[in-house]
Amino acid sequence: MKNEKLYANPKLLTSADSATLRDFYESRHPAIISELISGLAEEDIWPLIQHADKPLRAEIFSHLDEDLQVKIVGSLKSKDVASLMTDMPPDKRTDLFKELPETLQELVLPALAQAEREDIRTLSAHEEGTAGAVMTSAYATLSPELTTAQAIERLREVAPDSETIYYAYVLGDQRQLLGFVSLKKLILAHRAARIDEIMHKRVLFARVEDDQEEVARKIQKYDLLALPVINAQNALVGIVTHDDAFDIITQEHTEDMEKFMGIVGSHEDAAYIKTSVWGHFKNRYPWVVALAILGLVSGFIVQHFEGLLLQFAILAMFMPMLADTGGNTGSQSATLVVRALALKEITSKDVMRILGKEFQVALLLALLLGVIAFGRVFFFGGGSSMPDGFSLLRIASAISLALGLQVITSTLIGALLPLGASKLKLDPAVVASPALTTIVDITGLMIYFTIAKIMIGGL
Amino acid sequence: MKNEKLYANPKLLTSADSATLRDFYESRHPAIISELISGLAEEDIWPLIQHADKPLRAEIFSHLDEDLQVKIVGSLKSKDVASLMTDMPPDKRTDLFKELPETLQELVLPALAQAEREDIRTLSAHEEGTAGAVMTSAYATLSPELTTAQAIERLREVAPDSETIYYAYVLGDQRQLLGFVSLKKLILAHRAARIDEIMHKRVLFARVEDDQEEVARKIQKYDLLALPVINAQNALVGIVTHDDAFDIITQEHTEDMEKFMGIVGSHEDAAYIKTSVWGHFKNRYPWVVALAILGLVSGFIVQHFEGLLLQFAILAMFMPMLADTGGNTGSQSATLVVRALALKEITSKDVMRILGKEFQVALLLALLLGVIAFGRVFFFGGGSSMPDGFSLLRIASAISLALGLQVITSTLIGALLPLGASKLKLDPAVVASPALTTIVDITGLMIYFTIAKIMIGGL
Numbered sequence: 033m034k035n036e037k038l039y040a041n042p043k044l045l046t047s048a049d050s051a052t053l054r055d056f057y058e059s060r061h062p063a064i065i066s067e068l069i070s071g072l073a074e075e076d077i078w079p080l081i082q083h084a085d086k087p088l089r090a091e092i093f094s095h096l097d098e099d100l101q102v103k104i105v106g107s108l109k110s111k112d113v114a115s116l117m118t119d120m121p122p123d124k125r126t127d128l129f130k131e132l133p134e135t136l137q138e139l140v141l142p143a144l145a146q147a148e149r150e151d152i153r154t155l156s157a158h159e160e161g162t163a164g165a166v167m168t169s170a171y172a173t174l175s176p177e178l179t180t181a182q183a184i185e186r187l188r189e190v191a192p193d194s195e196t197i198y199y200a201y202v203l204g205d206q207r208q209l210l211g212f213v214s215l216k217k218l219i220l221a222h223r224a225a226r227i228d229e230i231m232h233k234r235v236l237f238a239r240v241e242d243d244q245e246e247v248a249r250k251i252q253k254y255d256l257l258a259l260p261v262i263n264a265q266n267a268l269v270g271i272v273t274h275d276d277a278f279d280i281i282t283q284e285h286t287e288d289m290e291k292f293m294g295i296v297g298s299h300e301d302a303a304y305i306k307t308s309v310w311g312h313f314k315n316r317y318p319w320v321v322a323l324a325i326l327g328l329v330s331g332f333i334v335q336h337f338e339g340l341l342l343q344f345a346i347l348a349m350f351m352p353m354l355a356d357t358g359g360n361t362g363s364q365s366a367t368l369v370v371r372a373l374a375l376k377e378i379t380s381k382d383v384m385r386i387l388g389k390e391f392q393v394a395l396l397l398a399l400l401l402g403v404i405a406f407g408r409v410f411f412f413g414g415g416s417s418m419p420d421g422f423s424l425l426r427i428a429s430a431i432s433l434a435l436g437l438q439v440i441t442s443t444l445i446g447a448l449l450p451l452g453a454s455k456l457k458l459d460p461a462v463v464a465s466p467a468l469t470t471i472v473d474i475t476g477l478m479i480y481f482t483i484a485k486i487m488i489g490g491l
Numbered sequence: 492m493k494n495e496k497l498y499a500n501p502k503l504l505t506s507a508d509s510a511t512l513r514d515f516y517e518s519r520h521p522a523i524i525s526e527l528i529s530g531l532a533e534e535d536i537w538p539l540i541q542h543a544d545k546p547l548r549a550e551i552f553s554h555l556d557e558d559l560q561v562k563i564v565g566s567l568k569s570k571d572v573a574s575l576m577t578d579m580p581p582d583k584r585t586d587l588f589k590e591l592p593e594t595l596q597e598l599v600l601p602a603l604a605q606a607e608r609e610d611i612r613t614l615s616a617h618e619e620g621t622a623g624a625v626m627t628s629a630y631a632t633l634s635p636e637l638t639t640a641q642a643i644e645r646l647r648e649v650a651p652d653s654e655t656i657y658y659a660y661v662l663g664d665q666r667q668l669l670g671f672v673s674l675k676k677l678i679l680a681h682r683a684a685r686i687d688e689i690m691h692k693r694v695l696f697a698r699v700e701d702d703q704e705e706v707a708r709k710i711q712k713y714d715l716l717a718l719p720v721i722n723a724q725n726a727l728v729g730i731v732t733h734d735d736a737f738d739i740i741t742q743e744h745t746e747d748m749e750k751f752m753g754i755v756g757s758h759e760d761a762a763y764i765k766t767s768v769w770g771h772f773k774n775r776y777p778w779v780v781a782l783a784i785l786g787l788v789s790g791f792i793v794q795h796f797e798g799l800l801l802q803f804a805i806l807a808m809f810m811p812m813l814a815d816t817g818g819n820t821g822s823q824s825a826t827l828v829v830r831a832l833a834l835k836e837i838t839s840k841d842v843m844r845i846l847g848k849e850f851q852v853a854l855l856l857a858l859l860l861g862v863i864a865f866g867r868v869f870f871f872g873g874g875s876s877m878p879d880g881f882s883l884l885r886i887a888s889a890i891s892l893a894l895g896l897q898v899i900t901s902t903l904i905g906a907l908l909p910l911g912a913s914k915l916k917l918d919p920a921v922v923a924s925p926a927l928t929t930i931v932d933i934t935g936l937m938i939y940f941t942i943a944k945i946m947i948g949g950l
Contacts, residue, residue, distance in 0.1 A: 327812035353786035
């Protein structure tokens, strides 16, 4: 009952006594506790979490946003920071360490035990975005000569310091990966069976330099709880767990979406409210300005055909629709190709196959839209001013032909740009949209006015 | 060595003997085996998998694409189908059953044992997209009065039929969820300790009717291996496992991306190549056509201001840039709002806060773009035809003011549309882009010509 009140109004925590707080911390998942207290004033948080037992304290703390962690740690004594960090999971600990200001890093490092210090040094040595940078060193290992009963005993011992004991890795003398065994298998096997008899010898693994997204997709594809990571000497140095893989995939998705819309920056999850107005501006202006300047090219095309436009004002009427439709069809094919590339369904080698398919789809779309545009111009286009002697039929034919060609070129450009980017080892998502919209606007206007000039401009 | 050859060229499998095949099937993860053989001719697949032991056979089969599963099953005797389906995980089995043609369903159902039949009936009763439709019935349960040692013994027994034994759910007489205990906790606890003493009593759970994405996000947020699902009577009816949650999130990502680009349809992962040209066309044309028709509205606006346009052809030059820039800035704010809504960082109640922020960001973008547009028109706009006596200064001011206003309104519309959709319980992603682009084109043209008329059109 008491706890219910605290869930509803976490501010009451600041006036609660130690026993109430301890009971409260035990009552829910640490992630929920963390979420509840993260709404409190920064300076109140640490004094409150201190009432939890040390391991739980570190767990609640680990679930806080990294920014908040850095701020809280900044107000603590280096001894307390070291004690807290010792209890944190190795990967979270390293993430926090990397975010600390250098002066604080130098104060905290000597206060840590040798083992944690080396662990931080090893884990933080890897480039962002690689398996090495997301792995944790809190994994369970076994020797091949143990019996099942001994192995279970060993897992029981290392359980408090391991992210998971459901997978254990069997290592040789040089820490090379000989096999892996699940706790399920251990439980089912005979107590006297030797580990090297029951272990899986074909182990799926990643290398430290592998891309984090690739690692996450592997974990997803094979329904794993964790994937071991080995270094250049083939020695086991860490594992990536399923929950980290989950977060990687979500983060990559946010990145893709933002790249699609021309937003630069860190692409952090759930950062909308946290990011300042100025921060949002800095993330958004580069593409908007670059594309606005590129968009001025379309102005030159219009200027070039100004004479034609002044004679046939009806042409101006269909400019926006033509541009939008090109952007829409191009974005559709780009989205499908980018997604298929990301899921490794296609590679840049499939160019001809994809272009063939897109061409056929585009042809169907072009026919349908051409007929609609023709109808619109022919039946309802009479109101516009044009020189005498020009049949609406000719103008309607020109506009619908231009629209059809625009749909076909936009669709093909939409498919080609991401494939080209992928070929050049660039990120396909960046070139997709909105750069695509601006490019097909330019090609679309050229098609439109060229066809108009040929079919009706021979005045 | 022999297996290496088979990995490289799975076609050789068709001429391999039974012993070779069995060895090959054991040598890699079933998902890899499944991927390798799915490239073979449809009619070759079943005769090949038949050589694997029954449980492994079902596992390899379960990893095949659902379409392929349906085709293979279509050529088997109903007795064989029933035997295969009995070995499949309950959720995969139900998914396959739902895809079968009705005639085949009616043949297979009587061939299944009572338990499987009821299981299919229960699991397939839930609406697509809910927790009930993605859950599995292969979970492990315990009675509260067992000792730890008895519980481990029980998990050992049910292991072959459970998706996971790492989480076990403690049930009361009416199958109500009393608590949950992890295998880790069982291993660490004293052998004589009673389950109801050591179990977690606060269990996170979902209800059968909960949205699958919500369930998956819960699993992600709390780093769970599985989440129990209860029915209206609060009885446990299934679990959703972490690997299913992973697949749900990826599928939702694909859906979001496709909705963003106005692609309708099933939004299946990795379906680009599989989908026929006609299928692609059917998924893409509805939005393209609807928006092309909506885009004709912009034609009416241009038509309305035709007189002004004929006097100042320079206005036509900047139309495409104005439209694109509005589309770009609007899409950016829409993307950020849609993503923040999806991650539950904001709700539709935060309207004023978000609009305030977006307004400030838009103001900065408007100022920057306004200055650029002014420079372009004023310094390089001299070549266009216009009536005598009109200063370029006035035209440049009008165009840059219109662009600035277009950026501000587009950004606000981009934020408002998804918030409004969310308020109305619609999917925010659908209204974001490309519908947004077409809408801000229309508002943009109205702003543009209205300002032009006021500032320069008073001729």
